[in-house]
Amino acid sequence: MGLLSILKKLRSNTERELRLLLLGLDNAGKTTLLKQLASEDVSQVTPTAGFNIKSVLSNGFKLNVWDIGGQRKIRPYWRNYFENTDVLIYVVDCSDHQRLQETSFELAELLQDEKLRGVPLLVYANKQDLSTALPSSEVAQHMGLHLIRDRTWQIQACVATDGTGVKEGMEWVCKNIPVKK
Amino acid sequence: MIFFNIWSVLHWYVRPFVKWFLRKTTRLCELQRICYGDKAGAQRTCNVEKSLILSRTKDVKEVIAFLDAVVVERRFIPENFDDILYPSISIIMRTKKIDNKLHPTFAPSFRQCLQQIWSYKQLIDEVEDLRCTQYDYQNSTHEEKLLKLWNLLQPHEPLEERISKQWQDIGFQGDDPKTDFRGMGLLGLENLLFFATIYPQVSSHVLSHSRHPKYGYTYAIVGINLTSMAYYLLQDGSAKTYMFNAKHYLPNIDLFHRFYCYLFFEFDKMWIESKPENIMEFSMIFKKFENAVRSKLTDPASVFRIKIEIDNI
Numbered sequence: 001m002g003l004l005s006i007l008k009k010l011r012s013n014t015e016r017e018l019r020l021l022l023l024g025l026d027n028a029g030k031t032t033l034l035k036q037l038a039s040e041d042v043s044q045v046t047p048t049a050g051f052n053i054k055s056v057l058s059n060g061f062k063l064n065v066w067d068i069g070g071q072r073k074i075r076p077y078w079r080n081y082f083e084n085t086d087v088l089i090y091v092v093d094c095s096d097h098q099r100l101q102e103t104s105f106e107l108a109e110l111l112q113d114e115k116l117r118g119v120p121l122l123v124y125a126n127k128q129d130l131s132t133a134l135p136s137s138e139v140a141q142h143m144g145l146h147l148i149r150d151r152t153w154q155i156q157a158c159v160a161t162d163g164t165g166v167k168e169g170m171e172w173v174c175k176n177i178p179v180k181k
Numbered sequence: 182m183i184f185f186n187i188w189s190v191l192h193w194y195v196r197p198f199v200k201w202f203l204r205k206t207t208r209l210c211e212l213q214r215i216c217y218g219d220k221a222g223a224q225r226t227c228n229v230e231k232s233l234i235l236s237r238t239k240d241v242k243e244v245i246a247f248l249d250a251v252v253v254e255r256r257f258i259p260e261n262f263d264d265i266l267y268p269s270i271s272i273i274m275r276t277k278k279i280d281n282k283l284h285p286t287f288a289p290s291f292r293q294c295l296q297q298i299w300s301y302k303q304l305i306d307e308v309e310d311l312r313c314t315q316y317d318y319q320n321s322t323h324e325e326k327l328l329k330l331w332n333l334l335q336p337h338e339p340l341e342e343r344i345s346k347q348w349q350d351i352g353f354q355g356d357d358p359k360t361d362f363r364g365m366g367l368l369g370l371e372n373l374l375f376f377a378t379i380y381p382q383v384s385s386h387v388l389s390h391s392r393h394p395k396y397g398y399t400y401a402i403v404g405i406n407l408t409s410m411a412y413y414l415l416q417d418g419s420a421k422t423y424m425f426n427a428k429h430y431l432p433n434i435d436l437f438h439r440f441y442c443y444l445f446f447e448f449d450k451m452w453i454e455s456k457p458e459n460i461m462e463f464s465m466i467f468k469k470f471e472n473a474v475r476s477k478l479t480d481p482a483s484v485f486r487i488k489i490e491i492d493n494i
Contacts, residue, residue, distance in 0.1 A: 027360040044312075044364040046409045047354055047402045050463030069460075071354035073399065077461050 017062045018177060019084055023110065024091035025103050026070035029126040032160040033091060034067040037170070042161055047071070051081070059174040065089075075106065082115035087173050091124045091160075092143075094133040104143040111148065120176045121153040122169055129159045152176050196235065210277040216290040223425040224481040229294040240276040244269045248295070252303045259431070266292055297425050301432040304424075308415060308437055311368040318359045326370055327358060333377035334388055334400075352391055352400030362405060368412065369405040375438035376404070376445055383442070383487060387449045396453055398460055407448060410471055411441045414478070422478045423485050444474065446487045 022030045031052060035042045038054045048069035056063045066081055068074065088110065092103055107123075110116060123145065125136035136157040140146065145153060154172045158165030200211055207214060211232050219225035233245055251257050251265055270288055279287055317323050324343075331340050334351050341347060344357050353361050362369045377384045391400040414420040415437065423440050424432040430439070451470050455462070477483050 026354040027363075042364075044409060044412070046363055046365055046369075046406045047361050049399055049402050049406060049467075050461045050465075052464060071399070071402075073349075074460060077459065080461070 016060075017064060018086040020063055020065045020087050020089055020173065021081055021085045022065060022067040022089045022091065023078060023106075024070050025093065025096075025099055025106065026072075027096070028070055028091040028093045028103070029124075029160040030067045030070060030091050033089075033124065033126070033158075033166065034065055036160050036163050036166050037063075037065060050074070058170055061174055061177075063170075063173075078110070079113065079115070082113060085116060085119050086177055087120050087122060088116060089122045089124065089169075089173070091126050092139055093127050094125050094136070094139055095127045095130040097132070097134070100134075100139070100142050107143060111151075118151050118178070120151055120173075120178065121148070122173055123153070123155040124160070124165075124169055125155055125157045126160050128157045128164070129162070197237075210279065212273070212277060212291060213279060213284065213287055216287055216294070220482070221290070221293070222428075222481070223422045223483075225290070226294045226297045226425045227421060227481065229291070230298045233298075238276055240272055244272055248299050249302070252299055252306065255303060255306070257299050257303045262296060266295055269295065296431055301421060301424055304432045304434065304437060305415060307434055308368060308412060311371060311434075312364070312366045312412060314367040316359055316362040316367060316370060318357075323367065323370070326374055330370065330374050330377060333374070333381065334385065348401075349399075351388065352398070352402055352404070354399070354402060358401065361402065365405050365408045365412070369408040371434075372408045372411070372438060372441045373401060373404050375435075376442045379438070380442055380446075380487070383446055387445060390449050390453055393453070396457060398452060398463065403448070403463070404445060406467065407441060407444050410467075410474075411437065411444055414474070415440075419475060419478045422481055422483055426481075426484055440485075443485050443487055447474070 022034060024030050026047065031045050031048050032042045034052060034054055035045065037056045037058075048067065050069055052067040054065050054067075056065060068078055068081055090107055090110070093099075096103075111121070123140070123143070125134075125139045127133050128136070134142070136155050140155045145155060154169070154176075156165055156169035156172065158169060160166065203214065204210055209217070212229060215225060215228045215232060219228055233241060236242065236245075248257070248265070248269060251261075257265065270292055273291075274281065274288065281288060316327075328340065328343075331348075331351065335347075338347075338350075346356050348356060348358050355361075388400050390396070391398050391403070411420070420440060423443075424436055427436055427439070430436045448467075448470050451473070452466055455466050455469075457463075457466060477485075
């Protein structure tokens with residue numbers, strides 16, 4: 001056994017690649033979350049036309065995070081990014097009471113899609129720093145998360161702009177990766 | 182990396198000798214050689230700036246510190262130029278032993294460089310202020326600006342309500358643009374507004390492209406992303422080529438807006454020429470566009486103009 005093959009083996013053990021898909025309505029905080037994960041400056045975010053992608057190392061995994069724009073016109077393209085998704089991360093702006101129903105509806109649509117069947121779901125209940133934000137338990141109830149039976153799921157309260165709660169969510173993601181191969 | 186370190190150390194020691202040698206042989210100091218030898222505009226001004234930054238003369242350092250302090254107080258404006266620049270230039274001319282009678286062209290040329298360098302520095306601060314001002318729907322001047330933008334872009338179609346799906350017609354994401362400005366704050370709105378005000382034909386032309394049935398894009402959202410590009414190019418100094426080559430303008434907020442208009446016009450052209458499949462190709466084409474702009478900005482001789490070809494006649 002040569003040195004090269006040992007190195008290769010080590011590499012393949014330490015770096016498993018995962019595909020994470022970040023979805024949610026516009027202004028939910030997906031890009032801010034993505035930048036927070038990559039430890040980048042979050043103060044100069046712009047609305048996403050199209051998508052962003054970043055690779056982040058976390059707990060020995062290489063996470064390829066896909067952040068797709070949330071505006072209504074882009075939502076029909078979400079489907080093009082479903083294939084081979086390991087974990088679905090859905091971001092909710094908890095201070096946007098008016099669109100809570102819309103966001104619940106979009107999530108329900110996603111969960112029915114064949115390509116996302118059984119894919120673990122993490123919901124980030126974002127913007128908890130705002131006084132008008134609903135607590136994560138209430139958001140879970142509104143969205144009917146407790147009715148989900150076909151996959152593991154978790155809701156995590158967070159503040160994407162300062163990173164509160166983001167790490168806890170990612171730890172859950174790394175623990176709940178579906179076993180493959 | 183190592184090579185770079187060795188070079189910077191060498192440069193530090195060798196530079197004074199080279200300068201001394203050239204001074205003796207040409208009988209001109211470095212600033213004079215730049216002002217006489219380099220073409221007016223980005224080439225000359227950037228080299229003057231480099232020479233001033235590298236200077237180890239106490240008086241020159243003090244002049245730089247003084248001008249920086251003026252910028253912090255936001256007093257570097259044309260009305261004050263005489264008061265500020267006259268003493269600064271005479272101090273430098275005295276230390277560098279430049280005789281104004283023998284070299285009458287030096288002072289005006291040098292002054293133009295100083296005006297550009299410190300106007301640019303002040304512009305960075307002013308742009309940052311605008312960017313940090315969040316769009317506030319309770320602020321009536323902000324709201325007026327937003328409505329003005331609508332009227333300029335859609336002169337024949339009145340906005341039915343403040344909260345309306347119509348905002349999507351000019352490329353905002355939802356029925357209220359207030360959340361779309363995000364990290365670019367008021368700067369994004371001011372940019373869009375300037376484009377529509379100063380170049381009404383060009384902006385409506387670009388807007389009509391954004392509604393192309395196949396190659397359409399979201400006008401305002403793309404505009405806000407271009408604000409962020411213009412902002413980064415200004416911050417890292419790349420925009421100096423554009424700003425210093427603008428013949429009749431000093432770097433100020435209007436020139437920043439003009440830079441933005443140039444970017445918007447050029448981006449639109451590249452987007453349409455790329456014949457994208459759909460909006461999901463945005464990040465790729467946007468990156469390609471940024472690279473093209475950056476490479477054009479590295480050439481100090483580049484001139485930037487909006488070349489309007491009337492293709493709708």
